[in-house]
Amino acid sequence: MSENKIPYKIYLEENEMPTAWYNLRADMKNKPAPLLNPGTGQPLTAEELAPIFCEELVAQELDDTTHYIEIPEDIRNFYKMYRPSPLVRAYCLEEKLQTPAKIYYKFEGNNTSGSHKLNSAIAQAYYAKKQGLKGVTTETGAGQWGTALSMACSYFGLDCKVYMVKVSYEQKPFRREVMRTYGASVVPSPSETTEVGKKILAEHPGTTGSLGCAISEAVEVATKNPGYRYVLGSVLNQVLLHQSVIGLETKAALDKYDIHPDIIIGCAGGGSNLGGLIAPFMGEKLRGEADYRIIAVEPASCPSFTRGTFAYDFCDTGMICPLAKMYTLGSSFIPSANHAGGLRFHGMSTTLSQLYHDGYMEAVSVEQTSVFEAAEQFARIEGILPAPESSHAIRAAIDEAIRCRETGEEKTIVFGLTGTGYFDLVAYQKYNDGEMSDVIPTDEDIAASIAKLPQIG
Amino acid sequence: MSENKIPYKIYLEENEMPTAWYNLRADMKNKPAPLLNPGTGQPLTAEELAPIFCEELVAQELDDTTHYIEIPEDIRNFYKMYRPSPLVRAYCLEEKLQTPAKIYYKFEGNNTSGSHKLNSAIAQAYYAKKQGLKGVTTETGAGQWGTALSMACSYFGLDCKVYMVKVSYEQKPFRREVMRTYGASVVPSPSETTEVGKKILAEHPGTTGSLGCAISEAVEVATKNPGYRYVLGSVLNQVLLHQSVIGLETKAALDKYDIHPDIIIGCAGGGSNLGGLIAPFMGEKLRGEADYRIIAVEPASCPSFTRGTFAYDFCDTGMICPLAKMYTLGSSFIPSANHAGGLRFHGMSTTLSQLYHDGYMEAVSVEQTSVFEAAEQFARIEGILPAPESSHAIRAAIDEAIRCRETGEEKTIVFGLTGTGYFDLVAYQKYNDGEMSDVIPTDEDIAASIAKLPQIG
Numbered sequence A, B: 001m002s003e004n005k006i007p008y009k010i011y012l013e014e015n016e017m018p019t020a021w022y023n024l025r026a027d028m029k030n031k032p033a034p035l036l037n038p039g040t041g042q043p044l045t046a047e048e049l050a051p052i053f054c055e056e057l058v059a060q061e062l063d064d065t066t067h068y069i070e071i072p073e074d075i076r077n078f079y080k081m082y083r084p085s086p087l088v089r090a091y092c093l094e095e096k097l098q099t100p101a102k103i104y105y106k107f108e109g110n111n112t113s114g115s116h117k118l119n120s121a122i123a124q125a126y127y128a129k130k131q132g133l134k135g136v137t138t139e140t141g142a143g144q145w146g147t148a149l150s151m152a153c154s155y156f157g158l159d160c161k162v163y164m165v166k167v168s169y170e171q172k173p174f175r176r177e178v179m180r181t182y183g184a185s186v187v188p189s190p191s192e193t194t195e196v197g198k199k200i201l202a203e204h205p206g207t208t209g210s211l212g213c214a215i216s217e218a219v220e221v222a223t224k225n226p227g228y229r230y231v232l233g234s235v236l237n238q239v240l241l242h243q244s245v246i247g248l249e250t251k252a253a254l255d256k257y258d259i260h261p262d263i264i265i266g267c268a269g270g271g272s273n274l275g276g277l278i279a280p281f282m283g284e285k286l287r288g289e290a291d292y293r294i295i296a297v298e299p300a301s302c303p304s305f306t307r308g309t310f311a312y313d314f315c316d317t318g319m320i321c322p323l324a325k326m327y328t329l330g331s332s333f334i335p336s337a338n339h340a341g342g343l344r345f346h347g348m349s350t351t352l353s354q355l356y357h358d359g360y361m362e363a364v365s366v367e368q369t370s371v372f373e374a375a376e377q378f379a380r381i382e383g384i385l386p387a388p389e390s391s392h393a394i395r396a397a398i399d400e401a402i403r404c405r406e407t408g409e410e411k412t413i414v415f416g417l418t419g420t421g422y423f424d425l426v427a428y429q430k431y432n433d434g435e436m437s438d439v440i441p442t443d444e445d446i447a448a449s450i451a452k453l454p455q456i457g
Helices: A055-062 A073-082 A091-097 A118-130 A144-156 A166-171 A173-181 A195-203 A211-224 A237-256 A272-286 A350-357 A368-382 A388-407 A425-432 A443-450 B055-062 B073-082 B091-097 B118-130 B144-156 B166-171 B173-181 B195-203 B211-224 B237-256 B272-286 B350-357 B368-382 B388-407 B425-432 B443-450
Strands: A020-022 A068-070 A087-089 A102-107 A135-140 A159-165 A185-189 A228-230 A263-267 A293-299 A309-314 A323-328 A362-366 A412-417 B020-022 B068-070 B087-089 B102-107 B135-140 B159-165 B185-189 B228-230 B263-267 B293-299 B309-314 B323-328 B362-366 B412-417
Touching: A020 A237, A020 A272, A055 A118, A055 A237, A073 A118, A087 A237, A091 A102, A091 A368, A091 A388, A102 A237, A102 A388, A118 A135, A118 A144, A118 A237, A135 A144, A135 A211, A144 A159, A144 A173, A144 B368, A159 A166, A159 A173, A159 A211, A166 A173, A166 A185, A173 A185, A173 B368, A173 B425, A185 A211, A195 A211, A211 A228, A237 A272, A237 A350, A237 A412, A263 A272, A263 A388, A272 A293, A272 A350, A272 A412, A293 A388, A323 A350, A362 A388, A368 A388, A368 A425, A368 B144, A388 A412, A425 B173, B020 B237, B020 B272, B055 B118, B055 B237, B073 B118, B087 B237, B091 B102, B091 B368, B091 B388, B102 B237, B102 B388, B118 B135, B118 B144, B118 B237, B135 B144, B135 B211, B144 B159, B144 B173, B159 B166, B159 B173, B159 B211, B166 B173, B166 B185, B173 B185, B185 B211, B195 B211, B211 B228, B237 B272, B237 B350, B237 B412, B263 B272, B263 B388, B272 B293, B272 B350, B272 B412, B293 B388, B323 B350, B362 B388, B368 B388, B368 B425, B388 B412
Parallel strands: A102 A412, A135 A159, A135 A228, A159 A185, A263 A293, A263 A412, A293 A362, B102 B412, B135 B159, B135 B228, B159 B185, B263 B293, B263 B412, B293 B362
Antiparallel strands: A020 A068, A087 A102, A309 A323, B020 B068, B087 B102, B309 B323
16 A cells, blocks of 8 residues: 555645636536526526625626636635645545445545535625625524634624524534634524514424525525625535535546546535536536546435426525526425434535436435444544535445445546534434434325425426 | 745645654653652563553653654554644734734644544554554543544554543533444543542542543553553653654644744643654754744643642552652642643643753643633634634734734744644533633642642652
């Protein structure tokens, strides 16, 4: 092992770091369908989006032709505090699995937000500051996005209000304290602080919340308070744009050592990590310059790609947000309270949905206990305690590596290790105590929420 | 800022990583006093230490003449999974403080143990494995050492039993789960599982525990069970030897950019981080090749350097361990339950004690609330949520940087950022809620425990 020329960790030099984000949509022949105004059914204009989102972010959201968008210097400087993230060669995991496959992972967890979410949070906070806003509102599920946004807002001196999905709020009291340490206020969702929250609580008194419903609350607060805008940590095109820094760094690191991956694997909730990780590789694929197997991994308890439908739907439970054409389980779908961690959004990025629909990528769903089994195995071998979300990708990567052992193929697998599990110990404890189970929605569950889809086009 | 030639983070290449540990004692004219057998009052021999410690670790413990000891390849490979750690230029902190000082920190928190402790844990587990042992026992205070040892034992397939200071066990339930995820068993100390634990509980029924008392329990279990040895995460010479990897990397990174530090700052509990960080710099100082101000920072609630006495004392509360000549508050000293985090050992490394006694380094003590103030400031500016222990060094570094602002001196400050505070959110919550206070031992408190020192030489 010691004679290997490829180091355990590939770090880019500061001057090798990306200076522009890559806008995958510019290379798509079939563009993602536009967001629609739920009132008129017509594509949303920049003017209509301006009361919700910051101006420059609206421009990025709607821009599907510019290939590269320069990263402002202030953001590049912030990136330098915690990036580049390492591309790690999983030598120990390969040896343990006795696989001829070569496994790499891009580790985004070495920052206090604990995940890749900071890449977009700092960009969104920057544009809000540039626009002269007072603050921003958002939702958070597992808490990684909320933490990332708190850090970013603290850096730029912005007020930050976070609606946190109630089940996560209860499972992760310490997440709240990190956000408070960064000066944010955190509200469990659904709450009595918004009209939509009151309505949801009245209809579902015992609800543990959902990302869709926390979004509704955060949007309501942003649009009702002057000087505030709403920001979102996933799903949107702008987020995938910012997260392309993951894929660009990964590709630069691989190119540095002349490594050509065969399979690229990412976990998928709303698509922020997956869309960012695969961006430059998918670009090559779309342009016919290279081919890769690209695999989205989602939880069996919230399987939008593998069991959802490709249609226009609301992005939120309260049905006040724009309509997006995506793979969706229906905006009223709420994953079992048993489900640990993030990846609990009912839909999926429109960009990734279109690419999946057009056959450019695959999707698999994996069950929770097998995900934690992979997580524990990985923690013991590679020394990093992974987030439950990230562990979905670990599961799929291990499965592919075992397949290589069986076929003897020396494939090169790259997966995204989006974050750490330091705030997910309640879930780990359940797993350690043998009390974790898999709750998979029935066909009837999914049919019921899909039946409520809005009737569009 | 963007024109600066020194990057935000200096990473060594894999082939620039240290291949040998540096044994500071070899360059000391006044060697640290030997450990004594508490029964005979005579220096302990390798034979006497063998029932407690692994053979090779005993040899390292007693070796005060060999300058460099090669790092075995298996350990070097494990190091490559999470090392080199970055040497970070705190550009943002400098700007915020408006100081002409240049601030660097060596960040050891980017691994799942959350601290530098893994550097010695993997070495100690390696030697235990090499000796064919079944397992090891240890104590842990804040939990970082226990986590590190769990990870190391899991990697080498060793059984791991951890006695965790009760107050930390209660404040940090999730620490226990990380250790369990790595297959360790964790017992709150004092416990009913040992004779010494039972005795301490009988004498002090409400005790929140201390490191000294957890050590007694772990040693008892190791010596009573065949195939087990005791391992320790600080204080000992062997630990400082392994931790020299921190200082060696720091020095190599500084040399790469021709940076000469003026002040080197580290927090000090038992001395593992401080001893490791300063090792090569202190070596130069001892050899007369360079001069540095070296500052140990300790909590005002457990001030062994600044208010203790330099004398032979027991390393543990149960008085079953060897006697060490060190700065000590007395082995019966227990810091206020109010004190958060580690740095709660009553004594100090014999090596560091001798160096301090001989005037080669300074020491300051800082109060808890001012430490958390520095921690929060640092988190918001540099983006890393620091461990309470590490934040003692941050406090001192900020104070020195402010002094530079006042005098206009462009000093170069290097401090050790030993770890992250992800498992210290109970303490952060107290601080955020304004409920943290400073409890400083009275002169009478300290005199009372020092009065119980054994009468030696």
